[in-house]
Amino acid sequence: MRPAAPESTRRPPVALLAAAAAALATWIGASLWERSHPPVFADLVKWVPSAVAPDSASGGKPILYYFTADWCGPCRVLRQEVFSSEERARYLNEHFVPVIVVDRMREDGRNEPKVDELLRRFSVNAFPTLVVTGGPGTGASPQTGYPGKAKTWTFLMNAEQTFLRAQFKGR
Numbered sequence: 001m002r003p004a005a006p007e008s009t010r011r012p013p014v015a016l017l018a019a020a021a022a023a024l025a026t027w028i029g030a031s032l033w034e035r036s037h038p039p040v041f042a043d044l045v046k047w048v049p050s051a052v053a054p055d056s057a058s059g060g061k062p063i064l065y066y067f068t069a070d071w072c073g074p075c076r077v078l079r080q081e082v083f084s085s086e087e088r089a090r091y092l093n094e095h096f097v098p099v100i101v102v103d104r105m106r107e108d109g110r111n112e113p114k115v116d117e118l119l120r121r122f123s124v125n126a127f128p129t130l131v132v133t134g135g136p137g138t139g140a141s142p143q144t145g146y147p148g149k150a151k152t153w154t155f156l157m158n159a160e161q162t163f164l165r166a167q168f169k170g171r
Contacts, residue, residue: 044089047100056135062163064096067129069103074146132159
C-alpha cells in the first residue's frame with residue numbers, strides 16, 4: 001500500500017482566469033457594439049442636393065459632384081478624413097459648388113431621375129467618385145475610389161486649377 005500523496009499546494013489561478021474571461025467578454029461586446037453603431041463624423045461641407053443642383057458653374061466656381069452611397073465604406077472614410085476637416089470643408093465651400101449625389105439603388109431598388117441622369121452623364125460605376133466640372137461641354141475631371149487624403153486633396157486642387165485656366169481662356 002502506497003502512502004497517500006500529499007495534497008498539492010498549487011491551486012489554479014481562478015481569480016486570474018475569471019478576470020481574463022471578463023476582459024474577453026468586454027472586448028467582444030465592445031466590438032459588436034461598434035460594428036452595429038459605427039461612429040458618425042460631422043461632414044462640414046455644405047452639400048447641395050442633386051435635385052436642386054445647378055447645371056453649370058456659378059459665381060466662377062466649378063461644380064464638385066460627390067457620388068456616394070450609404071453602404072459605401074470608402075465613402076465614410078473620405079467623409080471622415082477630408083469632409084470633416086474644418087479647414088478643407090471651408091475651402092471646398094468657398095471655391096466649389098459642392099453637390100452630393102446619393103445612389104439609392106441598393107436600398108430602394110431605384111434612384112431619382114436626376115441621380116440616374118448624373119450617374120450616366122459622368123459614367124459613374126463605383127463609389128466614391130468625385131467629379132469637378134463647369135457644366136455641360138466644359139469637360140470633367142473624375143476621381144474614382146478613395147486613394148487617401150493627400151491624393152484626393154491634390155486631385156481637387158488640380159481640378160480647380162484646370163477649371164480656372166479653361167475659364168480664363170474662354171474670356
